[in-house]
Amino acid sequence: MKTFAVFVFSLLSAAAAVAEPILIRDGRVVTNAAAGVIENGDVLIDNGRIAAVGADIAAPRGARIIDADGGWITPGVFAAMSQVGLNEISGSGAPDDASISGDRVSAAVDARRAFNPGVSAVPVTRIEGVTRAAIAPAATGTMFSGQGALVSLDGRPDSVFGRPFLIVELGETGAGRVGGSRAALWPLFEAALRDALEYPGRYRSGQGGVVLNEIDAAAVQSYARGHGLIVVHIDRAADIRELIRFKRANPALRLVIHGGAEAWLVAGELAAAGIPVIVDPMANLPDRLERLAARLDNAALLHAAGVTIAIAPSSETMDAHQARLALQLAGNAVANGLPWDAAFAAITRTPAEIFGVSTDLGVLERGRIADVVVWDGDPLEVSSAPTAVFVSGRDYPLVSRQTRLRDRYNPAND
Template identity: 50%
Template structure:
């Protein structure tokens, strides 16, 4: 596979200012559609006014369309990172730059990460440069099992980058959640059941000065869409026994929607998860028993879940969630190395996470009517040495630089003229 790009494309990418053109034809590349069209050996994706208007091997390109020649590379949908904290944390050890959690707040479910998202966060550009165009951003738990409400964002860096708030509610029912709830898993599940009862009773049981058994009125109001099945509840769970309890919880609390994140031992209950329709957000690189919740973690986990028919998307949990979502292709590549089919692994970082969050009709595929999120790669996206050479988000060509790359360019050719003993 060629590792060069045409001079015209290189000139476009050298600018830090996105092109103002509204129509692009991405041509001469291996097109991964994530649709019934499959993979086109050499095709074209036509984008106009933010959306994809044609995909195929014989697409008519109107006059005035800007051509992006993939030069024999790969053309794919933008990647979707399903569990991240980009835009919420700038420096994890500096509290003033962190808006992912609020340990001292009296609220939990009502906390909405969209209020703290910074589209200008420096990690966002670095994430976009690795082909990630969409992401789900997560809150961190505080004083109880509920962390708050998550949101969906794109990585363009514009003021309107957050395109859906209140996308899900996140709760921790793992070993750490048990500790937060009072010291045991029974305490955590009792708290969740009580919280659901509070939400079902809202606003009646909160009349006068009364509060709920577990939640205050503000949190109960925020949980109500979850109880009614309109907004999914994401549960952080690893242990197989806890996953079975989550399956039972869903059955007993219909029409609640459940999504599992973590899932280190999910392969042990793969058939039950598939039958229940509960999707899993899994890092395929998890294979070490970092806690007693994940004794059965294995590199074969993703393959076994796929084989059972579980709806599965990949995360980068073993990396750091606020700046290493960009490694998602490496994690998917390792899934392929451990038995997962290439197209299945790639779907797990594009269309499948979009479907899990209810936006699969707009993102994660190259098809007419989908958003113009298109990435041009110089090689196989799941190969560690391949890189994007162009990224379009909502049909706009984005800048392919970041604070990190600008610092590199600034200092790479500086010659140190100080005496040898003083050089660093």
């Protein structure tokens, strides 16, 4: 019981107050930027931002010194797609804000309104070095799976940041939601965009939408005008070609593919079209008829063709609890031919770029938000783990509900 009491107190004081500058010394600094990798480098954090990156940085007066001890110092990991914070438990009939049944509301579904920074998965994920996440609902009753959000995993009340994004199902799942056929899906999708472009006029006039109800049309309008990112769930090469044709006809729209199991077959066209892909490097099974050509080196082939890639679980396997597996996914992409730098960027810098927050996040450079992780080894190795995690310059203890359970039952503590 003694440990229990300590547990409560330390959670209350989870984030050390931001006060003194912090100098992290003597690590292998992966800047993700022009400076590349700095061996025996230092990172100075001040006032929530990175104040300096380099070798032999002098400690300012009053600075707290953290010895990286030869470990790695990197930007925080950005989970490029997840449901963290949208439920405490996914199944068991427990409430789940990631899943919306019925078609009363779809595009207007707003993950920002549901994110709970207090879920136990937030510290569980954060202590593995994941400091930011794009989160998204998994299902609605229509082709629109709602709007996702960007969140910090600092567990604080103000952790939603950046702009939301819209998720559209344009493959097998989407077809299933509109009667079973892609032949119906695309005309309905285009009609939905027209509804949104004619919002609010046709709704005020009482005409209503062809596809979208009024609140969904209101939600889609800015995306239809190219003002927000549309995440498209799509896997099949033929579907991706259709998307590329659509993009050509609607150049203002900002599109990113999530999934893309067969994207390697159209890699050159994707690169030319400037459509990034959030890819799952472990998705190598023909588990759906739209993924017959899935293969382990998809990420490597896309990268080699010049496609911008981020790495995250596919939309079917992403969940609210294992966003931390982004690192293992990236490591396996390396095992299958993706250069290490590209793989690490695909879980840090590239997601920040795709979601429009790269001026603040994703690299270790002076002036950026200080999401910094110190590791005991190569972060893409499953055997490595953080020794320190900073979110916006705050030092978070490596404590979660799981580590408390571990400590309670650890035979090494007997």
